[in-house]
Structures are given as C-alpha cells and as structure tokens.
Amino acid sequence: MSSITRVRLKPPYLLLIGAETDPTFAKTAQGIVQWCPDKVAGQLRFEGSQVDLGVSDMSLTEAVEAGCGSLVLGVAPVGGAVPESWWEVIEQAARAGLDIVSGLHLRLRDRPGLAEVAEAAGAQLVDVRVPPAKLPVGNGKPRTGRRILTVGPDCAIGKKYTALALDHALREAGEKSTYRATGQTGIMIAGEGIPIDSVVADFISGAAELLSPDNDPDHFDVIEGQGSIFHPGYSGVALGLLHGSQPDGFVVCHDPLRKTVSGWPHYSLPPLAEVIEAHIRMGRRTSPDIRCVGVSVNTSKLPADERAAYLDKLAEETGLPCVDPLIDGCNGIVEHLLDTLGRSHSAH
Amino acid sequence: MSSITRVRLKPPYLLLIGAETDPTFAKTAQGIVQWCPDKVAGQLRFEGSQVDLGVSDMSLTEAVEAGCGSLVLGVAPVGGAVPESWWEVIEQAARAGLDIVSGLHLRLRDRPGLAEVAEAAGAQLVDVRVPPAKLPVGNGKPRTGRRILTVGPDCAIGKKYTALALDHALREAGEKSTYRATGQTGIMIAGEGIPIDSVVADFISGAAELLSPDNDPDHFDVIEGQGSIFHPGYSGVALGLLHGSQPDGFVVCHDPLRKTVSGWPHYSLPPLAEVIEAHIRMGRRTSPDIRCVGVSVNTSKLPADERAAYLDKLAEETGLPCVDPLIDGCNGIVEHLLDTLGRSHSAH
Numbered sequence: 001m002s003s004i005t006r007v008r009l010k011p012p013y014l015l016l017i018g019a020e021t022d023p024t025f026a027k028t029a030q031g032i033v034q035w036c037p038d039k040v041a042g043q044l045r046f047e048g049s050q051v052d053l054g055v056s057d058m059s060l061t062e063a064v065e066a067g068c069g070s071l072v073l074g075v076a077p078v079g080g081a082v083p084e085s086w087w088e089v090i091e092q093a094a095r096a097g098l099d100i101v102s103g104l105h106l107r108l109r110d111r112p113g114l115a116e117v118a119e120a121a122g123a124q125l126v127d128v129r130v131p132p133a134k135l136p137v138g139n140g141k142p143r144t145g146r147r148i149l150t151v152g153p154d155c156a157i158g159k160k161y162t163a164l165a166l167d168h169a170l171r172e173a174g175e176k177s178t179y180r181a182t183g184q185t186g187i188m189i190a191g192e193g194i195p196i197d198s199v200v201a202d203f204i205s206g207a208a209e210l211l212s213p214d215n216d217p218d219h220f221d222v223i224e225g226q227g228s229i230f231h232p233g234y235s236g237v238a239l240g241l242l243h244g245s246q247p248d249g250f251v252v253c254h255d256p257l258r259k260t261v262s263g264w265p266h267y268s269l270p271p272l273a274e275v276i277e278a279h280i281r282m283g284r285r286t287s288p289d290i291r292c293v294g295v296s297v298n299t300s301k302l303p304a305d306e307r308a309a310y311l312d313k314l315a316e317e318t319g320l321p322c323v324d325p326l327i328d329g330c331n332g333i334v335e336h337l338l339d340t341l342g343r344s345h346s347a348h
Numbered sequence: 349m350s351s352i353t354r355v356r357l358k359p360p361y362l363l364l365i366g367a368e369t370d371p372t373f374a375k376t377a378q379g380i381v382q383w384c385p386d387k388v389a390g391q392l393r394f395e396g397s398q399v400d401l402g403v404s405d406m407s408l409t410e411a412v413e414a415g416c417g418s419l420v421l422g423v424a425p426v427g428g429a430v431p432e433s434w435w436e437v438i439e440q441a442a443r444a445g446l447d448i449v450s451g452l453h454l455r456l457r458d459r460p461g462l463a464e465v466a467e468a469a470g471a472q473l474v475d476v477r478v479p480p481a482k483l484p485v486g487n488g489k490p491r492t493g494r495r496i497l498t499v500g501p502d503c504a505i506g507k508k509y510t511a512l513a514l515d516h517a518l519r520e521a522g523e524k525s526t527y528r529a530t531g532q533t534g535i536m537i538a539g540e541g542i543p544i545d546s547v548v549a550d551f552i553s554g555a556a557e558l559l560s561p562d563n564d565p566d567h568f569d570v571i572e573g574q575g576s577i578f579h580p581g582y583s584g585v586a587l588g589l590l591h592g593s594q595p596d597g598f599v600v601c602h603d604p605l606r607k608t609v610s611g612w613p614h615y616s617l618p619p620l621a622e623v624i625e626a627h628i629r630m631g632r633r634t635s636p637d638i639r640c641v642g643v644s645v646n647t648s649k650l651p652a653d654e655r656a657a658y659l660d661k662l663a664e665e666t667g668l669p670c671v672d673p674l675i676d677g678c679n680g681i682v683e684h685l686l687d688t689l690g691r692s693h694s695a696h
Contacts (some may be wrong), residue, residue: 232488
C-alpha cells in the first residue's frame with residue numbers, strides 16, 4: 001500500500017493533555033495508552049490538569065530529547081475550541097520537528113502560520129479525520145489472507161474495542177494478525193489506517209480494499225467496523241466497508257440492554273439473529289463463504305452474577321462463542337476461528 | 349431546502365458543442381435536449397463539428413441577447429483535455445455574465461484566471477460533480493409525500509432514464525411529480541440536485557433526505573437511483589440512498605441480456621426476484637411498507653417481435669407492471685402506482 005493512500009503516524013507519541021481537557025473526552029488518549037503503550041513516550045500536562053493517563057509526565061524539551069516522533073492531540077478541549085496555551089505548545093513542537101497529530105474536527109492547516117512552521121522544520125501536520133486523496137473504486141477481486149470484520153446493529157457498541165481485543169488475542173495465541181483501523185482513535189492506536197466515514201461515497205469499498213490488502217494465507221486482518229447496515233444515518237459506510245473488506249468472518253457486537261439506535265430513539269435495534277442473517281446475506285456478495293464467528297457482548301450493565309449465565313444462554317441460542325472482551329478477552333472467538341479456518345503453521 | 353445544500357442551475361442554457369467533441373460523449377447534452385427542451389436556448393458549435401443536437405445554432409453574442417443564463421458543457425472533449433478554443437468561449441461567456449456549468453472531471457476554478465473573470469461579472473462557476481458543502485447526517489424521520497426510487501442490479505442500466513420517464517408519465521396523468529436528480533446529467537436536466545456519489549460517506553442518506561423533503565401528501569418525488577446495493581464498488585452509495593430516500597415504492601431496472609456487472613466481469617448479476625426481495629428487506633428499515641411497483645426493462649437487444657411477449661411473461665412471473673420506457677413509456681407503472689397508493693384529488 002503506497003503512502004498516498006493511508007494515514008501513517010510517527011511514534012513514539014507525546015500525548016498532549018493540557019489543562020482545559022474534558023476528562024470524558026480523553027477516551028482516545030486512554031485508548032492509545034491501553035492498546036499501544038510501547039508507542040507512548042509520555043503525557044504533556046499543564047498545571048491544574050484534571051486528567052492523568054498514568055504515563056510519564058514529560059515536557060516538550062524532554063520529549064524532543066527522548067526522540068519523540070509526534071505530538072498527539074488525543075483529547076478534546078472543554079467547549080471544543082483549542083485554547084491558545086495548546087496552540088503555543090503545538091507550534092513549539094512543530095518547530096522542533098515533531099509531527100502534529102490531531103483527531104479534532106478543526107484542521108491543523110487552518111491555524112494561521114502553523115503549516116509554514118511545520119514545513120520549515122520538516123514536520124507533518126496529520127489530521128486523522130482527513131482521508132487520503134487518491135482512493136480507488138472497489139474492484140471486488142478476491143484477496144489472499146484471512147479477514148475478520150466487527151459489525152453491529154448500531155454505532156458506539158464496541159466494534160473498535162472488540163477488533164483490538166480480537167487482534168490482541170490472536171497474536172497472544174501465536175497467530176499473525178494486524179488490527180486495521182477505520183476511525184480516528186483506531187488510527188492513532190494502530191499508527192495508520194483510513195477514516196472510512198470521511199471518504200467520498202464512491203470510494204468506500206475501494207478504501208476498505210486498500211486497508212486489508214493481500215496477505216499471507218494464514219494472516220488475519222481484524223478490521224474495525226463503522227456504523228451499521230441498519231443505521232438510518234450511516235448504513236452506506238457500513239455496507240461499503242462490508243463489501244470492500246470481503247471478510248471470511250464477522251463478529252457481532254451486542255448490547256443486551258440497548259433497545260434503540262443511540263441518538264435515533266425512533267429506531268429500535270434489530271434482534272441479534274437478524275443482524276447475523278443480514279450480514280451474511282449482504283456480505284456474501286463479495287465473500288461467498290462469509291459467516292458469523294462470534295458475538296462480543298457488553299455485559300457491563302447486567303448484574304455481575306448474571307453475566308456468565310447470560311453469555312452461556314446466548315452461546316446456546318446462537319451456536320457461537322459469546323464473550324465480553326472486557327472481562328473474558330476474545331480467546332473463545334479465537335479458538336472458534338482457528339477450529340473453523342485452521343491454525344497457522346508458525347503457531348503450531 | 350436552502351441554496352447551500354444543493355446545486356442549482358440558471359436556465360435557459362446555451363449548450364457548448366465546440367468542434368472537438370466525441371459524439372459518443374454527447375449523451376448528457378442530448379439528454380438535456382430530450383428531457384427539458386424548454387430550458388435549452390441553443391447550441392454553440394464550431395466549424396467542423398460532428399455533433400448536432402437538433403436545436404438552434406447560436407453564437408455567444410446571440411445567447412447573451414436572448415437572455416441565456418448558463419453556458420453548459422454537456423459534452424466531453426475528445427481525449428479528455430479541454431481545447432483552448434473551448435476555454436476562450438468559456439471565458440467570454442463568464443465575462444458576459446453567464447454561469448458556466450460543467451459536468452467534466454476537471455474543476456472550473458482550477459482554470460487560472462477564470463474565477464476572477466466570473467466573479468467580476470457576477471457569474472457562477474458550477475461543477476455539477478461537486479456536492480454542496482454542508483450536508484447533514486440522515487435522521488431517518490418519516491416525511492410526508494410519496495417517493496419512488498429507481499434501483500437495479502448494476503450501474504448504467506436505466507435508472508436515470510426510468511426516473512425521468514416515470515416523472516413525465518405521472519405529470520401527463522395529472523399527478524404532482526418532481527424528478528430528483530442524483531447524478532451529473534440528471535442535475536443538468538432537472539436544473540438542481542445532489543451528486544450523491546460525490547458526498548462524504550457519512551452524509552449519503554442525509555443528502556438523500558434533503559433531496560426529497562416533506563411534500564404534499566399526494567405529490568410524487570421520483571428519485572434517480574445510483575449504483576446498486578449488489579455492486580462491489582458502489583453498494584454504499586446505493587444503500588445510503590435507499591435508506592435516505594425512504595421510498596414508498598421502487599422500480600427495478602432490468603436488462604434481460606446483461607449477465608455480469610459492467611466492468612466487473614467476475615461478478616454475475618443477481619436474479620430479478622433477488623433484487624426485488626433484497627431492496628424490500630433492506631429498504632423497510634426506514635420505509636416499513638416499501639414495495640416494488642414495477643420493472644423497467646431494456647428490451648432493445650431482444651428481437652423486435654419478442655419484446656411484448658417477454659414483458660408479458662415477466663409481468664406474469666412478478667405480478668408487477670413490466671414496461672420498456674423507451675417503447676411503452678411508464679403508463680403501466682403509473683396506473684399500478686395510483687391503484688395502489690390512490691389518485692390525487694387534483695387529477696380527478
């Protein structure tokens with residue numbers, strides 16, 4: 001895959017926390033620390049900061065000395081507007097040659113003068129919400145390697161977390177696996193990816209094809225799903241991603257207590273069986289043997305003593321491994337995957 | 349709908365033909381003449397032109413005197429590059445205050461100096477492939493009015509033509525109907541619309557909702573379909589358009605002799621029954637009572653004496669009106685629609 005066609009980030013990261021950060025918006029930075037601690041050099045906090053990611057505090061000077069590659073804005077400022085104190089640090093970092101990585105809605109190059117400073121220092125301004133410029137139309141041709149896509153009946157139901165946890169579990173099991181990021185947080189964690197919901201409509205499945213290219217026959221790409229084919233706002237993204245990913249299998253993310261689409265209360269969620277059946281029906285257009293390989297359940301709102309029984313019952317109903325990745329990890333799904341698709345030669 | 353959210357063109361049109369036009373690429377201009385002759389003032393041909401649209405030849409000066417609103421580039425130059433002789437006329441037209449309307453891949457404002465000339469004269473540069481900037485996410489809320497979407501198993505299978513013919517037939521029958529354009533040629537014909545395949549993925553269904561807003565209960569929006577939910581490259585566009593359009597009914601465009609996806613020969617086309625069933629299954633997410641209301645068949649490649657029998661047989665198999673709009677028009681579908689949905693008070 002050429003560098004033209006995907007976002008790529010330069011580790012290690014200095015995570016900008018500042019002082020005006022809304023702790024509820026620090027999820028991206030927390031995800032980076034959780035899933036790729038080896039890419040994190042430290043956090044840059046201002047006096048009075050309410051957020052602590054539990055990594056080393058580091059000044060910009062220390063970060064430069066430590067060989068940091070990027071200053072990462074993985075938090076959102078209170079109220080949305082970036083405070084001047086942040087811009088000062090951003091400009092200093094760019095002047096010192098650090099790439100600036102932003103997941104904010106604003107574009108870094110719209111900040112007057114910043115692009116010039118960065119260019120003079122050889123630093124990149126990376127807006128992870130901005131897709132690569134030259135994407136192809138999907139060609140639908142079969143690819144080598146194994147691909148697993150996380151899907152669901154709604155947004156924000158665990159597709160990113162499940163993909164990260166499944167990739168982690170596959171690698172722990174000695175399998176070759178790569179997490180493929182399709183959203184801003186995932187891209188910051190993976191260090192590369194394509195923000196699939198920001199590409200032009202004609203290129204959704206083409207972008208998905210680029211994201212999970214030909215690979216070793218026993219290599220897994222675990223692709224972060226976006227939206228839902230049932231979503232009244234985002235179904236186009238989800239179907240293009242499903243067709244372009246050509247997944248051998250998909251994992252359905254399920255929240256037993258969610259009854260309606262988040263933010264679309266006039267839409268009820270389809271039953272799990274319908275979610276599975278619809279993805280098979282639509283997905284087999286580009287992946288004839290597509291199957292559901294597991295259910296990832298958010299059991300956090302169930303009483304603690306009912307979780308195991310709930311998962312057991314669901315597993316019986318569906319005939320599939322049902323796990324809560326936060327509690328059980330994804331080993332159950334990994335075992336099922338390897339039983340179904342075969343184990344790699346390198347792992348055994 | 350605010351002017352921010354859709355492309356709008358200013359008639360009457362002077363159609364630029366030039367001399368270096370590839371006759372096979374003059375389809376857009378021919379479509380404009382066929383479907384909206386009242387918007388066409390004339391054609392501007394250079395010496396040696398191989399293309400004649402059958403409308404008045406007109407110089408730029410005559411067009412200005414006749415009150416033309418726009419110079420329309422509804423043809424493609426041989427080889428793709430716009431000849432300097434065209435640019436001269438385009439610049440003169442802009443200087444005279446005519447809007448410039450282009451369906452070409454290049455962007456008008458990338459021509460050095462043209463934007464300044466246009467601005468000084470109060471002329472707009474309109475690239476119909478460029479979608480409006482501020483589109484919403486689809487909200488999926490029910491809307492008033494009747495909506496019909498044309499769909500199919502592939503691209504370039506008659507969705508635009510069928511929508512135009514159905515809109516025409518509805519108005520001929522005394523019904524209130526508006527053709528809603530989603531592609532460049534359709535936008536030039538309708539004078540407005542949204543190029544749905546060029547919007548950012550997150551906004552496909554939101555754009556479709558804007559395109560067919562609340563209307564009188566007995567008013568029809570006939571929406572031009574794009575792509576196909578079965579298309580390995582363009583399924584995301586098609587599903588977002590299906591969900592955002594919330595159609596009461598859809599017409600399937602069918603080519604009895606086409607066996608594979610055009611340009612994707614490794615993909616066979618699904619059978620007609622599967623096309624109908626899949627659109628009902630997916631479409632009812634936002635339009636619970638969605639149904640197929642007819643089949644539009646391209647019989648041009650069948651022997652002339654077999655066409656009627658073919659359509660009769662298909663109508664028997666599907667229980668739906670099956671027409672070739674080029675030969676029969678769409679009255680059969682109109683009758684079925686009005687029998688099913690009821691006739692407007694104004695018509696009878």
